[in-house]
Amino acid sequence: EIVLTQSPGTLSLSPGESATLSCRASQSVSKYLAWYQQRPGQAPRLLIYDASKRATGIPARFSGSGSGTDFTLTISSLEPEDFAVYYCLQCSHWPPDFGQGTRLDI
Amino acid sequence: QVQLVESGGGVVQPGGSLRLSCAASGFTFNDYGMYWARQAPGKGLEWVAFLRYDGSHQKYADSVEGRFTISRDNSKNTLFLQMNSLRPEDTAVYYCVKDRAVQGAWDYFDYWGQGTLVTVSS
Numbered sequence: 001e002i003v004l005t006q007s008p009g010t011l012s013l014s015p016g017e018s019a020t021l022s023c024r025a026s027q028s029v030s031k032y033l034a035w036y037q038q039r040p041g042q043a044p045r046l047l048i049y050d051a052s053k054r055a056t057g058i059p060a061r062f063s064g065s066g067s068g069t070d071f072t073l074t075i076s077s078l079e080p081e082d083f084a085v086y087y088c089l090q091c092s093h094w095p096p097d098f099g100q101g102t103r104l105d106i
Numbered sequence: 107q108v109q110l111v112e113s114g115g116g117v118v119q120p121g122g123s124l125r126l127s128c129a130a131s132g133f134t135f136n137d138y139g140m141y142w143a144r145q146a147p148g149k150g151l152e153w154v155a156f157l158r159y160d161g162s163h164q165k166y167a168d169s170v171e172g173r174f175t176i177s178r179d180n181s182k183n184t185l186f187l188q189m190n191s192l193r194p195e196d197t198a199v200y201y202c203v204k205d206r207a208v209q210g211a212w213d214y215f216d217y218w219g220q221g222t223l224v225t226v227s228s
Contacts (some may be wrong), residue, residue, distance in 0.1 A: 033152075034214045036215075038151075046206075049214045
């Protein structure tokens with residue numbers, strides 16, 4: 001089973017700043033990594049899949065990069081609605097596993 | 107647009123049973139695999155079960171294997187989760203989730219329902 005480790009646990013920033021979130025896999029997952037956003041009281045939403053492809057309707061300020069074991073989600077020019085919890089998910093090896101999440105706080 | 111609406115959650119005693127349902131619309135239901143995922147209060151996300159688009163193959167997390175059963179009725183665009191021998195640690199919001207790939211083996215978690223809360227407590 002692949003373990004995904006997200007860092008930092010919490011990131012405190014202000015609107016307009018840029019955020020960089022990390023997800024590290026315990027073994028290579030090639031490009032098969034996704035990022036999700038979960039706002040308080042809401043269901044998760046797919047942001048990025050295949051490490052760098054934006055899902056339908058996701059703003060261009062969200063971008064993903066990486067391959068193998070190290071991945072990054074970058075959010076440029078934070079909007080108030082971006083303050084949420086972000087999870088990564090690997091779909092390279094069964095079972096699909098989520099990281100523990102990064103909370104993005106104002 | 108894709109809509110997934112869960113129902114059937116509630117409070118149940120340890121050892122009891124519940125059956126969750128998920129009504130799907132806005133896509134060709136029988137072309138997509140489906141997942142159940144859950145989130146315990148204040149905790150992260152955990153996948154629970156997966157069912158192929160044609161119902162031919164199921165997979166379960168170790169934590170629920172032998173107690174939960176995922177099924178689907180493609181004629182009614184509905185996904186189910188039968189939960190037996192419930193434990194306090196099964197307390198969570200349960201989400202119905204659409205798989206991203208068309209007629210695939212399994213892929214990313216795509217669209218999520220709003221969830222239904224299951225509380226296991228005496």
